[in-house]
Amino acid sequence: MSSGDPAQPRRVDRAGIVIAALLAALAAVLVWDSRGLQSTAMYGMGPEAMPVVVATGLALLAIGNFIDAIRGNLPARESADPVPVVLILVGLALLIAIIGFGGGFILATSALFVTTSAAFGRRAVLVDTIIALVMSTLIYLAFDRLLTLSLPAGPLERLL
Amino acid sequence: MIDTFAALAHGMAVAVQPMNLLYALIGVFLGTAVGVLPGIGPALTVALLLPVTYKLDPGGSLIMFAGIYYGGMYGGSTTAILINTPGESASMATALEGNKMAKAGRGGPALATSAIGSFVAGTIATIGLAFLAPWLVDFAVRFGPEDYFALMCVAFVTVSATFGDSPIRGLTSLFIGLTLGLVGIDKLTGQARLAFGVPELLDGVEVTTLAVGLFAVGEALYVASRRHHTEEKLEPVRGSLWMTKEDWKRSWKPWLRGTMFGFPIGALPAGGAEIPTFLSYSTEKRLTKHPEEFGKGAIEGVAGPEAANNASAAGTLVPLLTLGLPTSATAAMMLAGFQQYGLNPGPLLFAERPDLVWGLIASLFIANCMLLVLNLPLVGLWVRLLAIPQPWLYAGILVFATMGTIAAKPSVVELSMLAGFGVLGFLMRRFDFPIAPVVVGLILGPIAESQLRRALAISLGDPMTLLQSPISATLLGVALIALLAPFVLKGLGRFKANED
Secondary structure, X not given: OOOOOOOOOOOOOHHHHHHHHHHHHHXXXXXXXXXXXXXXXXXXXXXXXXXXXXXXXXXXXXXXHHHHHHHOOOOOOOOOOHHHHHHHHHHHXXXXXXXXXXXXXXXXXXXXXXXXXXXXXXXXXXXXXXXXXXXXXXXXXXXXXXXXXXXXXXXXXXXX | OHHHHHHHHHHHHHHOOHHHHHHHXXXXXXXXXXXXXXXXXXXXXXXXXXXXXXXXXXHXXXXXXXXXXXXXXXXXHHHHHHHOOOOOHHHHHHHHHHHHHHHOOOHHHHHXXXXXXXXXXXXXXXXXXXXXXXXXXXXXXXXXXXXXXXHXXXXXXXXXXXXXXXXXXXXXXXXXXXXXXXXXXXXXXXXXXXXXXXXXXXXXXXHHHHHHHHHHHHHHHHHHHXXXXXOOOOOOOOXXXXXXXXXXXXXXXXXXXXXHHHHHHHHOOOOOOHHHHHHHHHHHHHHOOOHHHOOOOOOHHHHHHHHHHHHHHHHHHHHHHHHOOOOOHHHHHHHHHXXXXXXXXXXXXXXXXXXXXXXXHHHHHHHHHHHHHHXXXXXXXXXXXXXXXXXXXXXXXXXXXXXXXXXXXXXXXXXXXXXXXXXXXXXXXXXOOOOHHHHHHHHHHHHHHHHHHHHHHHOOOOOOHHHHOHXXXXXXXXXXXXXXXXXXXXXXXXXXXXXX
C-alpha cells in the first residue's frame, strides 16, 4: 500500500466516496432497525446492542474509506467492460423469473447458461441452447432420481 | 500421548469402513476436479457441494468435505502451474515458479514436486493436528463464554485487518459480514432484526448462499468484465512426468521447511495460507544453490510453497475442530458443513462424538494417500478439464452455483439474494476488498454475540468480566495489538519514507 506522494495531490476517487456513503447509509439502517427492538434482558445486553456496535464500526469505516477516497489511496483499477456483466445479470434475472413463475429448473438454468456463455463471447446461441437443455435435463434427472432432492418442476419436467 | 494413539487407531477403524472410504474417494475426486477449474478454490468447492449433501449421514459427509478440502488444494496447484491462474491466493507463490517451469517444458516435474510435497506436508501436518488437538481441547474446556468472545475478536482482527493490503478495507469486509450475521430472529429474545417484514429473512442469511454468491457469481462477473485484458494460455505437459534424482535432491528440504512454516501459522488463528506460502518462497529464494533459476522456473520455488500451502490447510483444522474457530474462507465453509448437521466443533464434540472427530482426522491420512495416486498418474485427466472453453466453463459454474440454492430453497427471495451477493462479490473484487472476512463475519458474528451476551448475563451485566478472566484479558490484548499493528507499521513506513 503506497502512502502517496504528498507533493502531488492525487485525484479524488469518486467510487470510493460512493462506497463510504453506502457504508454510512448501512449504519443508519442498522440504527433505525434496532430502535424497534425491545430490550427484555434483565442483565447485560439486549438484542439492540449488537446492531448499534456494528453500526458504530460501519460509521467509523465509512469515515476511513472516505479519507482513503479523498486522498486517492485506492488501488488502481483496470477498465471493465459492462456489457458481459449486464448479460450475466439478465441471465440471473431470467432464471429468477422463470423459477418464480413456475417455469421449472430446466428452462431456468438453460436461460442462465446461454446468457453467460454469450457474455463470455460465444455467438452460437442455438448450439448452446441445445447443450444447456441436455445438460440441465441430465442434472434434473440425477437430482430427482438419484439424490431424491426436489428441484422445482415446470412443463418440461412433467414430461420426463 | 498414548490416548492420542488409541483415539487415532479408533478413528482409523472408522475411516476404513467401506462407506467412509467411498465418501473420502468421492470427496478427493470432486475436490480435485472442481479445484482444477480456474477461478474455483477449495472454499467455493465446499460451498457448491454443501446443499447437495445435507441428506447424507454426517460422519460420511464430513469425511467427504475434508477430502474436498484437501483435493481442492491439490487441484488448485495444477491450475496454477499449467495456466498461471491461481484459483486462490495461496497458490500464487506456486504460480510464480511453477508456470515458468511449465513454459520451459518441465511441467511434469513441477506437478510431481507439488503433489509429492503436498503429500509429505499434508501427512506431517495431519500428525501435528492429531497430537495438538487433544492438548488444545484440554485447554479449551476451561474457556468461559467471555474467553470465547475474546478469541473470536482475535480471529476477526487477524482475518480482516492484520495481514491484508489495507486494514480499512479488510475491516469493511468484516463489518459487512457482521451486518449480514445480524439478519433474522434473535435467538435469545425471538425478535426479528433487519428482516424488514420479509419472512424468508427471518431465518437469517444462509452461509452457502453468501459464499456461492460472493465466490462463484462474483468471480464469473469479474472475469467476464475484464475478459478483454488477458488471454490465458494452457501449457501442455511435455516430457517426463517424473522427477530426476536432482529434482528430488532439490525438493525434499523445501518440502520440510514449507511444512514448518505452514502448519504453525495455519494452526494459530492468523488467517490464511498466503503468509506461509510467501514466507516459504522467499526463504527458498534465499537458501537455494541455484539463485539464477528463480524467476525462470526453480523447482524449490514450487516445492516449498506447495508444502506450506497444504500444511497450513491442515493447520487451520486445529482451531476449527478444537475451538470451532474458522480462520480461512474454506474453514468457514467446513464449519457451515458441521452446522448443517447441528454439530458444533469444539471440546464438547471431542467428548461426545469421538468417533466422528477422530474418524475425520484419520480419514485425512487416507485422503492424502488417495490424492497422491489421483494426481500423479491421472494428471492428464485433470489437464483435460482445463481445456473446457471459457464460455461453457463459466456458464456451467453458474448453473451449478444456482442449482445448490434452487435445491435448498427454491424461492425468488433466496435467488435474488444469491444474485445480490454476486454483485457484491463483483464490486468487492473490482475495488479490492477481501472476500473471506465477509464469510467469517457472517458465521462467527452471531456466535460471538451470543457468547458475549451469555458472559454478560452470568456477570449480571458487568463488562469487567471480560478483563477479569486472564485468558480473555490476554486474548483481547492480542486482538488490540493485532488491530493497531498495521496502522502503527504504516505510520512508521511513512515516517521512514519522509526521512529519505
